[in-house]
Amino acid sequence: MTQVILETRRLVAVMWEPGDAGLIQELHSTIETTRYLSGAAPWSREKAEERLRNWFAEQARDGTTKYKILSREDGRFIGRAGFSLFGGDRQDFELGYSLCRQEWGKGYATEIASGQANWFFGQNLARQFIAFTHPDNAASQHVLTKIGMRNRMPMIIDGLSCPTFELTAGMRAA
Numbered sequence: 001m002t003q004v005i006l007e008t009r010r011l012v013a014v015m016w017e018p019g020d021a022g023l024i025q026e027l028h029s030t031i032e033t034t035r036y037l038s039g040a041a042p043w044s045r046e047k048a049e050e051r052l053r054n055w056f057a058e059q060a061r062d063g064t065t066k067y068k069i070l071s072r073e074d075g076r077f078i079g080r081a082g083f084s085l086f087g088g089d090r091q092d093f094e095l096g097y098s099l100c101r102q103e104w105g106k107g108y109a110t111e112i113a114s115g116q117a118n119w120f121f122g123q124n125l126a127r128q129f130i131a132f133t134h135p136d137n138a139a140s141q142h143v144l145t146k147i148g149m150r151n152r153m154p155m156i157i158d159g160l161s162c163p164t165f166e167l168t169a170g171m172r173a174a
Contacts, residue, residue, distance in 0.1 A: 005067050008115040011078060011108060013067040016055055020068060023077050024048035026100075033101055036134035038158055058084055064125060066096060069112055078103050081112045083120060083129060093120070093129040095144075109140070114147045121169045128168040135160055148172060 003015040025048035028034050034042055043051075058065035066082040081097035095116060099108055120129055132155050133140040141163055145151075149165035156162070 005082075006115055006119040007072065008111050010072055011112050011115065012070050012072050013081065013112070013116070013119075014070060015059065016052055016068050018052075021045060021048040021052050023068070024051055024080070027077075027079055027098060030101065033098065036137045036140070037098070062125075063123070064093070064120070069097075069099075069108075078108055078112075081116055083116065083125070086130070093126050095120075095129055095131040109143045110146050113143055117147055117167060117172060121172055128166055130164060130166050132157065132162040132164040135162060141165075 002017070005013040005015065007013075022045075025043055025045050028037070028043035028048070030042055031040070034040060055065040055067075062083075062085055064083045066080045066084060069078040069081050070076065071078055077100065079097065079099035081095075083093045083095055085091045086094035095113060097109055097112055097116075117129075120126075130152070131144050131149060133144070144165045147167070148171055149167045150171065152164050152166045154161045155164045
């Protein structure tokens with residue numbers, strides 16, 4: 001039975017299943033869907049399998065990871081979203097999401113990011129989390145501000161100064 005993590009009006013976040021590497025590879029199979037990710041290249045089957053293994057390990061270790069996102073209406077695969085620890089000495093939980101190209105423009109990114117934020121604070125995982133985007137990813141930056149995140153000092157990732165955002169439990173409650 002699939003482990004449901006959270007539900008929103010139109011979406012459900014569930015834990016991955018061992019055979020889901022093909023979905024992950026399909027999600028990240030084009031330059032259009034990977035241009036703002038580290039490496040900016042389509043993912044191989046091996047990379048998808050590695051990420052899947054990492055997400056299982058994160059869930060076991062940290063109590064959260066990037067989850068599989070499905071449509072509540074028909075169960076179709078929408079993408080992935082959730083939290084991972086990020087950083088060196090001071091690790092922060094980082095919100096991340098990626099949606100299948102055919103699902104862009106439907107408000108799913110805002111819906112799942114908001115749902116994930118509510119879930120995160122409801123689970124008491126930490127008092128705050130961060131998110132960052134590629135400098136050219138204006139759509140994702142808009143989603144993050146729309147769910148109430150505020151700008152903080154940019155982070156350097158892969159040599160780029162990336163817009164970085166934070167959300168605290170107090171900000172979410174306000």
